[in-house]
Amino acid sequence: MAVDLEFAPKTKRPNGDRCCEPVVYPDVDRERAVRMAEVAKALGDPVRLQLVDVLRKHAGKVCVCELVPLFDISQPTLSHHLKKLRAAGIVDCERRGLWAYYYVLPDALDELAGWLS
């Protein structure tokens, strides 16, 4: 838990000077940050996170009507969440007859997972 704080010994600025020049920069560039933030945002809802959890472990084997009773939300709301996950490039679906089978796209989470670890 302890954080090793190495406080930079800030010297008093000459009165009227700006405080500091930036000496550090992100390793993650803007575009990569935008991509990863998009994925993180899509995972930023408990229902969607649990959806991804189910789908990761049962790719292509679960139809939407099986997902609805798992959550305390209406069918349109579930459909809305799945749409968001699709828009973020995390899942996709195949339709067979009346049913729709969702699955997690294999590499969708890798960039974020790699950065987090």
Add this chain to the structure above:
Amino acid sequence: MAVDLEFAPKTKRPNGDRCCEPVVYPDVDRERAVRMAEVAKALGDPVRLQLVDVLRKHAGKVCVCELVPLFDISQPTLSHHLKKLRAAGIVDCERRGLWAYYYVLPDALDELAGWLS
């Protein structure tokens, strides 16, 4: 890229029956999903994600006035983002005189990182 879809051979339901019983459940329970979604949501903005990136690599060594020029946003907006990260339990700060030093809390990202990998 190819996903191995094992479509469950849905049998025709007797007319008037509900379609399916749920046969799968999330491994991640609701509370854990809420916790992880909270972290993911906080990372769901490019500025905040880059902030965490900088702070992870320079814990306790960066004051806020060094962060402002890294991003194309005003100082109040940056302060707002830091507040969100604090609320999500991802960062904390120490104040020394005029300056505030932020750092990423050591275990804050572990649960999400573990689930993602």
Add this chain to the structure above:
DNA sequence: GCATCACATCGACGCCTGTCAATCTAAGCC
């Protein structure tokens, strides 16, 4: 004292979010 600094908070602005009931669409059964 008073001015200046680093940072936080406030109030406002448009926009996006999660949710629902109602409706639409396309496929299957009779």
Add this chain to the structure above:
DNA sequence: GGCTTAGATTGACAGGCGTCGATGTGATGC
């Protein structure tokens, strides 16, 4: 054909978001 089904879409609602300029706060320096 007409009815039923699985799922998507629409339109509405309250509430949250990211952003800014203006202001507040607490410490430093003269």
